[in-house]
Amino acid sequence: MRPRVAPSPDLSSSLSACIARRGLKSTRQRQAILGAFLASSGHVTVVDLLARARAADPGVSPATVYRTLRLLAECGLAKPQRFHGSPTMYEIVAGREHHDHLVCTRCGRVVEFEDARIERLQTAVARARGFTVTSHRMELYGLCRLCRPARPGRKAGSAGRRSRAKRR
Amino acid sequence: MRPRVAPSPDLSSSLSACIARRGLKSTRQRQAILGAFLASSGHVTVVDLLARARAADPGVSPATVYRTLRLLAECGLAKPQRFHGSPTMYEIVAGREHHDHLVCTRCGRVVEFEDARIERLQTAVARARGFTVTSHRMELYGLCRLCRPARPGRKAGSAGRRSRAKRR
DNA sequence: CCGGATTTTGAGACGCACTCTCAACTACGC
DNA sequence: GCGTAGTTGAGAGTGCGTCTCAAAATCCGG
Ligand SMILES: [Zn+2]
Ligand SMILES: [Zn+2]
Ligand SMILES: [Zn+2]
Ligand SMILES: [Zn+2]
Numbered sequence: 001m002r003p004r005v006a007p008s009p010d011l012s013s014s015l016s017a018c019i020a021r022r023g024l025k026s027t028r029q030r031q032a033i034l035g036a037f038l039a040s041s042g043h044v045t046v047v048d049l050l051a052r053a054r055a056a057d058p059g060v061s062p063a064t065v066y067r068t069l070r071l072l073a074e075c076g077l078a079k080p081q082r083f084h085g086s087p088t089m090y091e092i093v094a095g096r097e098h099h100d101h102l103v104c105t106r107c108g109r110v111v112e113f114e115d116a117r118i119e120r121l122q123t124a125v126a127r128a129r130g131f132t133v134t135s136h137r138m139e140l141y142g143l144c145r146l147c148r149p150a151r152p153g154r155k156a157g158s159a160g161r162r163s164r165a166k167r168r
Numbered sequence: 169m170r171p172r173v174a175p176s177p178d179l180s181s182s183l184s185a186c187i188a189r190r191g192l193k194s195t196r197q198r199q200a201i202l203g204a205f206l207a208s209s210g211h212v213t214v215v216d217l218l219a220r221a222r223a224a225d226p227g228v229s230p231a232t233v234y235r236t237l238r239l240l241a242e243c244g245l246a247k248p249q250r251f252h253g254s255p256t257m258y259e260i261v262a263g264r265e266h267h268d269h270l271v272c273t274r275c276g277r278v279v280e281f282e283d284a285r286i287e288r289l290q291t292a293v294a295r296a297r298g299f300t301v302t303s304h305r306m307e308l309y310g311l312c313r314l315c316r317p318a319r320p321g322r323k324a325g326s327a328g329r330r331s332r333a334k335r336r
Numbered sequence: 337c338c339g340g341a342t343t344t345t346g347a348g349a350c351g352c353a354c355t356c357t358c359a360a361c362t363a364c365g366c
Numbered sequence: 367g368c369g370t371a372g373t374t375g376a377g378a379g380t381g382c383g384t385c386t387c388a389a390a391a392t393c394c395g396g
Contacts, residue, residue: 025363025372046353061375066354082252084305087353102299111297118289122308125283130313131270137252138306140290145298193343193392214382229346234383255382337396344391355380362373 014094018075032057033068043081043089043110083110083139100137104144111144182262186243200225201236211249211257211278251278251307268305272312279312 015034019026036052037044044052046065053060069090072078079093083103089110098119102111118138126133143149183202187194204220205212212220214233221228237258240246247261251271257278266287270279286306294301311317 023372027362027373029374059375063355063376064374067373070355084250102294102297102301104299105302111299113293113297115289115293118286118293121283121286121289122306125281125286126270126308126310129270129279129281130316131272131279131308131310132316133270133308133310134273135310136306136308138290138304140294140299140301140304142294142299142301142303148300191343195344195391197345227346231347231384232345235344238384339394339396341394342392345389346387348386350385351383353381355378357378358374358376360374363371365370366368 015072015075015077018071018077024071028057029053029060029064030068030071032060033065034072037069037072037078037090038092040092043091045087045089047087049090084141100139102140102142102144104147105141106143106147109144109146183240183243183245186239186245192239196225197221197228197232198236198239200228201233202240205237205240205246205258206260208260211259213255213257215255217258252309268307270308270310270312272315273309274311274315277312277314 015030016026019030032053033049035056036049040049040052046062046069049069050060050062050065053065069078069080072090073080077092077094078090081089081091081101083089083101085105086108097114099112099114100118102113103109104111122136122138123133183198184194187198200221201217203224204217208217208220214230214237217237218228218230218233221233237246237248240258241248245260245262246258249257249259249269251257251269253273254276265282267280267282268286270281271277272279290304290306291301
């Protein structure tokens, strides 16, 4: 029922809408951050986003990135995801359907999935315990194809190395 | 279906074992903390645990609770659970089987459950995406039986209820 | 039971990821 | 342009947890 909207100008207008509706103002910084966010694919950290936004407009401070991200979340454009062991990541939410995550504990790659059977079972289980579920979180941690140890003949390093250096 | 071992001396000996094995020492504080932890049921925060441990022995500092909890985790006796919106909670792990959690967003109650069908589907989904799962986290958030609004014909609780009632 | 090596402890400094405060600075309608 | 309300950056503050370090406790061999 949701029209699928390719990540495009549309979304930024939807921010303007939300901004207008609340009597807020459109600023250089917000544009830069929104631009960087929409241009990103997948899941971004505040640090990532700050860097990208600064590429477009050096005058962007971390505080503003935090604030704008919160605004985007309130407008239903972004959604924070807190994966184990890394700072909060944000993903584009507009027009996408619910999904859960597979997270590679080695390279940090995040893969999304959705499984209606699991979702149904979750609801059923909850109901059986007297709960009315309003949201859930499900993350599967493990090794992705490329990080899986010692498969002969496989080269894991070439294309796949997503940045994601995590300290701990 | 599991032989229910009442939280008993067994576990504390298993700590001594782990302590001995690593050349560590048994101290008053560790006893107090372990005692408080084992006597607790369900999921405890550091603050909770500190209070309980101090009841038994006033000379226990927060730092030591953190340290001991980490030790317990390394010994496989405790497991940290980070639920959305509350500080890390620890639960007794020894001899129990894996489970996931239902969390009431209003009163904070935590209910455990385990569903083999879901677990199987998780593994299957992961494999289909090329992942080897080593662990997962699944939490269902919502309202428990007692917190569910007694619907006088009108649907009261939308998604947003944020109130944080600490359970005691 | 003692002495000394070694571990542990408490207090407070520190770190990280955020949020808040506030004075200076826009954006924007008139 | 003006005025005003919203916005920004810098830095202080907060929550939660870890680290540092000197003093204290544990343990072990004698
Ligand atoms: Zn990987
Ligand atoms: Zn996602
Ligand atoms: Zn409840
Ligand atoms: Zn549990």
